[in-house]
Amino acid sequence: MKNFRTHRAASLRASLLTAFALCLLTLNYGCPAPRPSPGTGSTAGVTASNLSGEIKVDGSSTVAPISEAMAEEFQAANSGVRITVGTSGTGGGFKKFAGKEIDVSDASRPIKTAEAEALTKAGIEFIEIPVAYDGLAVVVNSKNTWANCLTVAELKKVWDTGSTVSDWSQVRAGFPRQPIKLYGAGTDSGTFDYFTDAVNGKEGASRSDYTASEDDNTLVTGVAGDGNALGYFGFAYYEENKERLKLVQIDGGDGCVAPSVETVMDGSYQPLSRPLLIYVRKDAASRPEVQAFIRYFLGPEGRKLVSDVGYIPLPDRAYELALERFEKGVTGSMFTGGSQVGVKIEDLLAKEAAGDKSGN
Numbered sequence: 001m002k003n004f005r006t007h008r009a010a011s012l013r014a015s016l017l018t019a020f021a022l023c024l025l026t027l028n029y030g031c032p033a034p035r036p037s038p039g040t041g042s043t044a045g046v047t048a049s050n051l052s053g054e055i056k057v058d059g060s061s062t063v064a065p066i067s068e069a070m071a072e073e074f075q076a077a078n079s080g081v082r083i084t085v086g087t088s089g090t091g092g093g094f095k096k097f098a099g100k101e102i103d104v105s106d107a108s109r110p111i112k113t114a115e116a117e118a119l120t121k122a123g124i125e126f127i128e129i130p131v132a133y134d135g136l137a138v139v140v141n142s143k144n145t146w147a148n149c150l151t152v153a154e155l156k157k158v159w160d161t162g163s164t165v166s167d168w169s170q171v172r173a174g175f176p177r178q179p180i181k182l183y184g185a186g187t188d189s190g191t192f193d194y195f196t197d198a199v200n201g202k203e204g205a206s207r208s209d210y211t212a213s214e215d216d217n218t219l220v221t222g223v224a225g226d227g228n229a230l231g232y233f234g235f236a237y238y239e240e241n242k243e244r245l246k247l248v249q250i251d252g253g254d255g256c257v258a259p260s261v262e263t264v265m266d267g268s269y270q271p272l273s274r275p276l277l278i279y280v281r282k283d284a285a286s287r288p289e290v291q292a293f294i295r296y297f298l299g300p301e302g303r304k305l306v307s308d309v310g311y312i313p314l315p316d317r318a319y320e321l322a323l324e325r326f327e328k329g330v331t332g333s334m335f336t337g338g339s340q341v342g343v344k345i346e347d348l349l350a351k352e353a354a355g356d357k358s359g360n
Contacts (some may be wrong), residue, residue: 012280012330052080053289059086059093059106060190061216062234063276066132067106069305074296089214090190091115094279103284107277108134108190108234110335112203125282125331129322130285130345131297133312135259136195137238137273138248141227146175148254149249152271155199158182158230161172163207168228183222189214195232198271206327220245235259236310261314264312275345276311282331298323321349 014201057067064087071083084179085106087094093105094115100122111128119126138155140147146168158165158180168175185192187204197203211222216237223229224244226350237246238259249256252270263269278297284290296302298319306313314322 011346051078051292052079052291053082053287055081055083055103055104055284055290055293056102057083057085057106057278058088058096058102058233060090060108060276061087061192061214062134062189062236063106063131063278065236065309066276066306066311067104067278069309070293070297070302073301073305073347076295078289078292081293083293087215089186089188090193091188092116092214097126097279097281098124100124100281103281103290107272107279109194110277111279111333112193116333122182125293127280127282127285127326127329127331128333129278129280129294129298130275130314130318130349131278131322132276132306132314133264133345134276135264135269135312136191136232136273136274137259138230138232138250138272139223139236139238139245140168140248141223141225141229142246143227144242144246147171147230147246147248149251151251152199152253155250156201157339159184159196159206160200161205161207178228181226181229182207182357183219183226184210185210185215185216185219185228185233186212191216194274195272198274235264239310261312280326282329285326285329294326295323298326318346318349321326321346321353324353 038261055071057071064085067085071085075081075083086093086096086102090105090107093102094111095109096102097105098115098118105126111126116126138150138299150171157163158171159182165171165182167177168180169177173181185195185204192206193203196309198205200206211219214218214223216233219231219233220237220241223231224241230248238245249258249259250269250272251257254268254270257263257269257271259272264273267273280290280294285294303313303316303319332350334352
């Protein structure tokens with residue numbers, strides 16, 4: 001993903017330099033006016049040349065590649081704006097959010113009730129914005145010849161609280177008698193929360209004797225280097241490293257299904273499909289540079305970047321409703337206390353919009 005972002009930025013810089021040279025050669029005849037910042041509303045008339053300020057983003061390592069790509073492209077057109085993107089995990093991001101250390105919190109699962117209460121206590125209102133879909137990938141080492149498809153029940157047997165599974169032969173009869181080495185998300189990660197809810201039936205319910213990290217690249221390296229490994233992380237990280245890993249299909253009750261753009265969007269990859277979100281502090285959302293950045297995030301160029309970095313865009317209507325939610329400054333969460341397995345973002349947004357229009 002870093003290579004993609006570097007290539008995009010280099011291409012953009014080359015295009016700008018070419019245009020500038022042509023302008024000089026023609027004594028500025030026909031040169032375009034400065035491009036206005038994305039969106040309308042309170043930043044109407046603010047051009048790319050006079051936007052300035054710093055936007056701090058932190059949180060999910062899964063969502064970070066999306067935010068990094070958005071930040072790089074946005075800054076290329078708005079040189080007065082500086083955007084930093086950190087990766088302290090979804091839970092870590094919400095802690096920084098509560099401390100007013102950041103403006104935007106990346107999250108690979110919806111905010112929990114306790115986290116929302118902590119924000120209320122700190123006097124912070126937030127705007128919740130869905131930005132993409134993702135599937136969780138269950139992976140093994142590329143030399144693994146036996147684990148082609150696992151049922152949710154088998155995953156639960158391995159990962160549930162109190163599990164003593166230590167050998168592949170304990171997962172399924174016929175699997176080899178080889179020690180199993182587990183790699184998975186750290187407890188501050190939204191991936192951990194979503195996986196444990198979807199597989200074990202309760203957020204946070206998991207065995208603890210595994211190699212844990214909020215950094216998905218650490219997990220990729222671990223599984224790729226261990227012949228007996230089993231791990232899980234965001235599908236986009238598998239896509240970036242598929243030459244080094246083997247993807248395991250998941251049987252959620254209707255047969256074996258592999259994660260893909262198609263299976264995540266049509267809902268057939270269950271129960272490991274999930275929404276990705278960003279949370280914006282309402283007070284930060286009043287700043288012109290933040291408004292322009294979020295409008296870029298949800299606009300046509302931003303939607304394309306979601307695909308370019310390996311994630312699954314929401315339907316266009318969902319982005320339109322999410323932008324409407326942001327423009328209206330709607331605070332609070334559409335979810336009920338955290339992860340909701342199998343939920344469709346566009347349905348939640350449409351239901352909320354219909355309720356608002358009816359006055360309910």
